[in-house]
Amino acid sequence: MKNEGHEYRCTVEATVAVAGGKWKPLIIYYLLSGTKRFGELRKLIGGITQRSLTLQLRELESHGIISREVFAEVPPRVEYSLTELGFTLSPVLNAMKEWGDSYLSWQQDKEQ
Amino acid sequence: MKNEGHEYRCTVEATVAVAGGKWKPLIIYYLLSGTKRFGELRKLIGGITQRSLTLQLRELESHGIISREVFAEVPPRVEYSLTELGFTLSPVLNAMKEWGDSYLSWQQDKEQ
DNA sequence: CTGAATCCAATAAGATACTG
DNA sequence: CAGTATCTTATTGGATTCAG
Numbered sequence: 001m002k003n004e005g006h007e008y009r010c011t012v013e014a015t016v017a018v019a020g021g022k023w024k025p026l027i028i029y030y031l032l033s034g035t036k037r038f039g040e041l042r043k044l045i046g047g048i049t050q051r052s053l054t055l056q057l058r059e060l061e062s063h064g065i066i067s068r069e070v071f072a073e074v075p076p077r078v079e080y081s082l083t084e085l086g087f088t089l090s091p092v093l094n095a096m097k098e099w100g101d102s103y104l105s106w107q108q109d110k111e112q
Numbered sequence: 113m114k115n116e117g118h119e120y121r122c123t124v125e126a127t128v129a130v131a132g133g134k135w136k137p138l139i140i141y142y143l144l145s146g147t148k149r150f151g152e153l154r155k156l157i158g159g160i161t162q163r164s165l166t167l168q169l170r171e172l173e174s175h176g177i178i179s180r181e182v183f184a185e186v187p188p189r190v191e192y193s194l195t196e197l198g199f200t201l202s203p204v205l206n207a208m209k210e211w212g213d214s215y216l217s218w219q220q221d222k223e224q
Numbered sequence: 225c226t227g228a229a230t231c232c233a234a235t236a237a238g239a240t241a242c243t244g
Numbered sequence: 245c246a247g248t249a250t251c252t253t254a255t256t257g258g259a260t261t262c263a264g
Contacts, residue, residue: 009158011212012141012205016134018215022237025132029124038246046121049238054247075245076244088214092207093124099204100123103130106197134256150226161258166227187225188264 018063019089023048023056028086029093031066035081065089130175131201135160135168140198141205143178147193177201 008014019028023045030036030044042053057080060066065086071077082089120126131140135157142148142156154165169192172178177198183189194201 008212008216009156010138010141010209011216012137012208014212014215015208016137019211020132020134020137022128022132025124025128026122029122042246044121050247051239051249052237055236070246073245074244076247078246085215085218089211092204092211095204095207096124096127097122099131099201100120100126102200103126103197104120104123162227163229163259164257167256182226185225186264188227190226 015092018065019092021056023052024060025093025096027053027056027060028065028082028089029097031080031082031086032090032093035079038078038080041080060086127204130177131204133168135164136172137205137208139165139168139172140177140194140201141209143192143194143198144202144205147191150190150192153192172198 019025026045027041030041036044038053038057041057042048042050045053048056057066057068061068064083066080067083069079069081071079131137138157139153142153148156150165150169153169154160154162157165160168169178169180173180176195178192179195181191181193183191
């Protein structure tokens with residue numbers, strides 16, 4: 001999911017490069033509802049390791065999707081939020097959420 | 113991007129499991145405009161190897177997103193098309209395409 | 225033409241321990 | 245609390261060869 005400095009044949013590739021992968025859609029989705037701390041995201045997502053969450057957050061930050069604010073407190077507090085650009089991904093994530101919802105109910109129907 | 117038989121905390125995960133990853137969004141996007149042969153998809157996508165395309169197509173097929181039709185001809189012809197379920201992903205892919213478009217023009221603006 | 229098979233390299237992810 | 249460092253494993257991708 002790298003694709004740095006490579007021209008896209010189809011702009012879907014750009015979206016995949018910036019917001020694709022196993023964890024980024026989930027991170028962005030949760031941040032749509034507001035600023036979250038590192039530990040909050042970790043609990044919400046579940047199943048992601050500290051390391052992976054850190055790496056994904058850094059990538060999102062480097063692409064200008066999220067911003068990171070460090071508070072000089074003890075214990076430390078770091079808050080992540082979507083940038084203006086990040087919020088423009090809202091239609092993508094909402095479409096993914098809705099599709100997931102209907103996919104699961106479609107599966108339930110099939111089981112019977 | 114496996115996640116078989118695992119309950120999702122958030123249905124975004126289901127969408128990622130079925131239609132996520134580096135290549136699946138692109139494959140689905142191209143199939144939205146109609147049935148394609150293996151070689152056509154390969155050329156359209158560009159940069160994907162035979163092996164990867166084969167694997168991704170099999171996964172999409174196993175999730176019921178695409179269907180595969182083999183024609184008993186020489187030379188052989190295999191056509192891939194979206195299933196009814198596959199077409200329901202259209203809003204997701206269109207949102208991704210649109211975001212990619214505006215992201216690229218946003219980047220162009222920044223360069224000046 | 226559309227793959228399957230094999231082998232190998234690169235990348236991503238997970239487990240664990242440790243730190244400011 | 246929010247990471248970093250290190251090590252190991254799993255997954256993905258690429259190159260090549262072969263086959264119906």
